[in-house]
Amino acid sequence: MEKIQEYIQKLAPKAQFEEGGQYPTAIVESGDLRKVAAGLKEKGFDYLMCLTGMDYKDSFGVIYHISSSKEKKTVIVLKVNTTEREEPVIPTVSDIWEIANYYEREAYDFYGIIFAGNPDMRRLFLREDWVGYPFRKDFVADDSINPIPTKVPKPDDYESVPYYTIDKDGKLVKKVKSLFENKDCIVNIGPQHPSTHGVLHLRTKLEGEIIKKIDPQFGYIHRGIEKMCESMTYPQMLYLTERLDYLCGTMNRHGLCLCIEKAAGIEVPARAQYIRTIFDELTRIASHLIGWACMCNDMGSITAFIYGMRDREKIMDIYEETAGGRLMINYYVVGGVAQDIHPNFVNRVKEFIPYMRKMIEEYHTLFTHNPIAKGRMTDSGFLTKEQAVALGVTGPSGRASGWSCDVRKIEPYAAYDKVKFDEVLHQGGGTFDRYMLRLEEIEQSLRIIEQLIDNIPEGDFRAKVPAIIKLPAGEYYQRVENARGDFSVFIKSTGDKNPYRVKFRSPCLSLVTALDPMCRDQKIADLIMISGSLDYVIPCIDR
Amino acid sequence: MLELDKLVELIQTFLSDSIGIDWLVKLIEYVLIGVGFLALYAVLALILILLERKICAYFQCRLGPTRVGPWGLLQPIADMVKILLKEIIHIDKTDKILFKVAPFIVIMGSFCTFGALQFGKGICGIDFNVGLFYMIAISSLGVVGILLAGWASNNKYTLIGAMRSGAQLVSYELSAGIALLTMVVLSGSLQLSDIIEGQAKAWYIFQAPIPALIAFVIYLIAGHAETNRGPFDLPEAESELTAGYHTEYSGIQFGFFYLAEYLNMFIIAGIATMVFLGGYQPFQINAEWAEGFNEVMAYIPTWAWFFGKVFGLILLSLWVRWTFPRLRIDQLLKLEWKILMPISLLNLLLMTVWVLIFE
Amino acid sequence: MEVKDIKIKSMKTEDFKDNEYLEKYIEELQKEGLNIVTEKLDDLINWGRSNSVWPFTFATSCCGIEFMCVAAARHDFARFGWEVTRNSPRQADVIFVSGTITYKMAPVLKRLYDQMAEPKYVIAVGGCSISGGPFKESYHVVNGVDKIIPVDVYVPGCPPRPEAMLYGMMQLQRKIKLENFFKLPKRPNISNGQTEEGGTK
Incomplete structure (x- = not known):
């Protein structure tokens, strides 16, 4: 740690260091940012985990959470501030970490922070005609300023891309370029399309059947969850996390619970930790089943889709008995779980494990070994490890490219340090690797459940928690592994009962940005299949 | 049982007795036959739709329609009532005439082929000396309709669907044609009734087991591809092109495409039955x-034999459809041009040698 | 299952069991006797329309997953003849607005609705599309999809259970049976402050 601090000090003599935080934190001046960032990248910090825009009321800032694909446990936090409120400018790092391009667009969309040098400064979520920046503390939501739009934007609105550079005199210059040429054949896939897995809008440039370029448009389901959280108490926030990525609701909720518990110093009873782990893994299986089913459906095999949904219902039954809900079970609370497990729970889970194993065999006979399916999957949609790291593609998709990025192994939480399981890794990075990896992960999840189900310790299922939870002032960051990758929660608290700023790192944004490099020169049918194999959930991106 | 000959004779005598004008009698008879076939066409479509929905449901551990009428038997009738009364949308910026003509071309192609099927001994609309040739020719009319529909809709999805359909049908028509040609070598006639009568002792598939079986399998694959149904449903690839070439059609115009799709399945099974499985001929040892x-x-x-065989083949095609994932366009063309086409050409040669040696 | 005391301010407990009020309404309307030909034809048309309602595959968020469950093996809406999901709005009869509708999505939904052919129906599924649901306070969420398009049936829940969706569909079928094909202007006004609600808890 000391070494890195020295290294940053050498790069930027004016850098200050914060003590007592969760991760080593450096505050650099915006002039030094690019130097420090490039230096860190050279040192092996190639994974930009999270980029958070901030409004400190008197100034704007950006917080970078940076990690490394080799030293996985190290996380460094960089902070940059600017006191300019009218036209805040911060230099871009999008040429250093590729994914920063999209993260910076998000920060621009929310706070109006201009990233000089970023080649694409369109808004990421909101429409171009939206007035104001919603996450600024002085933003007032008003339907008379931003009424419900009645017209769909014209193609030009999507294609003219503004970008900013700083000229020799240090002045900000705005330029506009066009994304596509006039003669290009652009097909809109989405926002309403049967297999974009939500309301994703892909503007795709085609030559015949062959894809030449994809420009993803987000924000069709942007609900401003992070902004809403700022006016909510901590237990209230929990209900929104499940609606981020509804397929791994419990895991998202787990992330927020852990973050709050860590900040408030609440000790979670062992029983609750075991139960949470089992539920997380059940959710992972359910989510992978839907992922598998939808991918098969995208490839035209509807029977496989129905089979996947059929087996998922078994998990829904288990949920229902204990928690009462199906899709969103609202089961985890701060300090444990809402109620104890149902007496039948253990037996049902034990019945489910062998059943699921048998069904995976059936999936292999039905679909994996099918020559058409195999032929389509093996030769398309390759993502190298370098690309995966640069774009922050974590989770099953990242592991299929050979990047070991399982948070359950890196920063074990709940009962994951008490069980044995393998982090499934594939080296190919193709569609078939991602497909197989999901099915293999289901087996690992079954293995985890098998180890835990008989050993749930007796005791409380919920710790005593104060009626009003107030987190001590500070910044808290918690990573969990959900079914799509590294889901992180960032909370900045000022000691109040509401958070000052909440940020959820969505693993799905990286997955969608990876579509463009993966699908170039492939066919439309491949695009649909690859997006199925990436298994992203759009509401998680749009938040 | 069904003595159609006598019925026809009865009508013939009745009409000529009461009217007496020769051409008028013929006209009325033609209209009657046309109406009869139209009714059969519609009823078969309804049966096929219900059959598909029920069978697909059983493949997928579901129940399928159960609520409308006993065991859901009236489900397709409800669909028909609905679709007949649904609004037909007139879309701006389309090629209006072609847009309206396209569904008629598709349904015409399939209906004309339907008329030439031999449903039983003596039950057929038309039987002439180039019957098989006529069937192959007229059934490819459908692709013109599909291309027009895709082009006239002025929509990129429909256009992609139409181009896929064009590529697919043009290629698979070849091996389907050659597979049928192989059987013509054996039968020595293009007239459908001759072909079927030639199988009175034993079906062709048993008469020349090796080449006929190969041709049969090739014809089933190619024919299945011609019907645009999964795994060859690229032109309407639901998950890729929303609804493919008929995305912009609504109401009864869409109903025509829908009907033609199901009836094409019947027609392909019907041709396969007539040429390979003895048509209406019973199984003989x-x-x-x-x-x-x-x-x-x-x-x-005889008609029971025909329908039994046809529905058996349809069951096979449904089984394939609900099991396999969709092919990609390059896989599709590779399958045709690199595998089916050479095999069927070689098979034609084999059949010729077979006929020269054994007969 | 028996429904016992459920405390909802605007709805009495008995109302939960009252599914036939639409049928009773028809009976009342037809008391005076009507033209036998058009009536019978109307019945036939309504029978056809109500039993063949093809849904449009439209989902923006969570409720879409439950919609998939309705289509899958356990709940299987094919029993009602609803399984012919169309991906093209031109061929669909009903649109399930399942999920949150945001400001950016609103014009798209409106366009999709306009593209559908008559007769067309809308079912608002889940809290978000009924009133904005948990995101009511948000700056970017349309508080109720009925601000953009007319809604026939509301199915509450977050997300509603598949059974609730099936119930909502059946309510739509009942509602379609009230239609009057030959005398369109005199279509009975059934809204009078009362809405059908599917799903109880």
């Missing part, structure tokens, strides 16, 4: 000990 068996088989009416 060429041995002395099996005389009793043969007689029992011959007692079953």
Whole structure:
């Protein structure tokens, strides 16, 4: 740690260091940012985990959470501030970490922070005609300023891309370029399309059947969850996390619970930790089943889709008995779980494990070994490890490219340090690797459940928690592994009962940005299949 | 049982007695036959739709329609009532005439082929000396309709669907044609009734087991591809192109595409039955000990044999459709041009040699 | 299952069991006797329309997953003849607005609705599309999809259970049976402050 601090000090003599935080934190001046960032990248910090825009009321800032694909446990936090409120400018790092391009667009969309040098400064979520920046503390939501739009934007609105550079005199210059040429054949896939897995809008440039370029448009389901959280108490926030990525609701909720518990110093009873782990893994299986089913459906095999949904219902039954809900079970609370497990729970889970194993065999006979399916999957949609790291593609998709990025192994939480399981890794990075990896992960999840189900310790299922939870002032960051990758929660608290700023790192944004490099020169049918194999959930991106 | 000959004779005598003008009688008869076929066409479509929905449901551990009428039997009728009364949308910026003509071309292609099927001994609309050739020719009319529909809709999805359909049908038509040609070599006739009569003793698939079986399998694959149904449903690839070439059609115009799709399945199964499985000929064993068996088989009416075989083949096609994922366009063309086409050409040669040696 | 005391301010407990009020309404309307030909034809048309309602595959968020469950083996809406999901709005009869509708999505939904052919129906599924649901306070969420398009049936829940969706569909079928094909202007006004609600808890 000391070494890195020295290294940053050498790069930027004016850098200050914060003590007592969760991760080593450096505050650099915006002039030094690019130097420090490039230096860190050279040192092996190639994974930009999270980029958070901030409004400190008197100034704007950006917080970078940076990690490394080799030293996985190290996380460094960089902070940059600017006191300019009218036209805040911060230099871009999008040429250093590729994914920063999209993260910076998000920060621009929310706070109006201009990233000089970023080649694409369109808004990421909101429409171009939206007035104001919603996450600024002085933003007032008003339907008379931003009424419900009645017209769909014209193609030009999507294609003219503004970008900013700083000229020799240090002045900000705005330029506009066009994304596509006039003669290009652009097909809109989405926002309403049967297999974009939500309301994703892909503007795709085609030559015949062959894809030449994809420009993803987000924000069709942007609900401003992070902004809403700022006016909510901590237990209230929990209900929104499940609606981020509804397929791994419990895991998202787990992330927020852990973050709050860590900040408030609440000790979670062992029983609750075991139960949470089992539920997380059940959710992972359910989510992978839907992922598998939808991918098969995208490839035209509807029977496989129905089979996947059929087996998922078994998990829904288990949920229902204990928690009462199906899709969103609202089961985890701060300090444990809402109620104890149902007496039948253990037996049902034990019945489910062998059943699921048998069904995976059936999936292999039905679909994996099918020559058409195999032929389509093996030769398309390759993502190298370098690309995966640069774009922050974590989770099953990242592991299929050979990047070991399982948070359950890196920063074990709940009962994951008490069980044995393998982090499934594939080296190919193709569609078939991602497909197989999901099915293999289901087996690992079954293995985890098998180890835990008989050993749930007796005791409380919920710790005593104060009626009003107030987190001590500070910044808290918690990573969990959900079914799509590294889901992180960032909370900045000022000691109040509401958070000052909440940020959820969505693993799905990286997955969608990876579509463009993966699908170039492939066919439309491949695009649909690859997006199925990436298994992203759009509401998680749009938040 | 169904003595159609006598019925036809009755109508003939009745009409000529009461009217007496020769051309008028013929006209009325033609119209009657047309109406009869139209009714059969519609009823078969309804049956096929219900059949598909039920069978697909059983493949997928579901129940399928159960609520409308007993066991859901009236489901397709409800669909028909609905679709007949649904609004037909007139879309701006389309090629208006082609847009309206396209569904008619598709349904015409399939209906004209339907008329030439031999449903039983003597039950057919038309039977002439180039019957098989006529069927192959007229059934490819549908692709013109699909291309027009895709082009006239002025929509990129429909256009992609139409181009896929064009590529697919043009290629698969070849091996389907050659597979049928292989059987023509064996039968020595293009007239459908001749072809079927030639199978009275044994079906062609048993007469020349090796080349006929190969041709049969090739024809099933190619024919299945011609019907645009999964795994060859690229032109309407639901998950890729929303609804493919008929994305912009609504109401009864869409109903025409829908009907034609199901009836094409029937027609392909019908041609396969007539050419390979003996059409309406009963199953016969060429041995002395099996005389009793043969007689029992011959007692079953010919139309029952035809429909039984056809529905058997349809079941096979449904099974394939609901099991396999969709092919990609390059896989599709590779399958045709690199595998099916050479095999069917070689098979044609094999059949010629077979015929020269054995007959 | 028996429904016992459920405390909802605007709805009495008995109302949960009252599914036939639409049928009773028809009976009342037809008391005076009507033209036998058009009536019978109307019945036939309504029978056809109500039993063949093809849904449009439209989902923006969570409720879409429950919609998939309705289509899958356990709940299987094919029993009602609803399984012919169309991906093209031109061919669909009903649109399930399952999920949150945001400001950016609103014009798209409106366009999709306009593209559908008559007769068309809308079912608002889940809290978000009924009133904005948990995101009511948000700056980017349309508080109720009925601000953009007319809604026939509301199915509450977050997300509603598949059974609730099936119930909502059946309510739509009942509602379609009230239609009057030959005398369109005199279509009975059934809204009078009362809405059908599917799903109880």
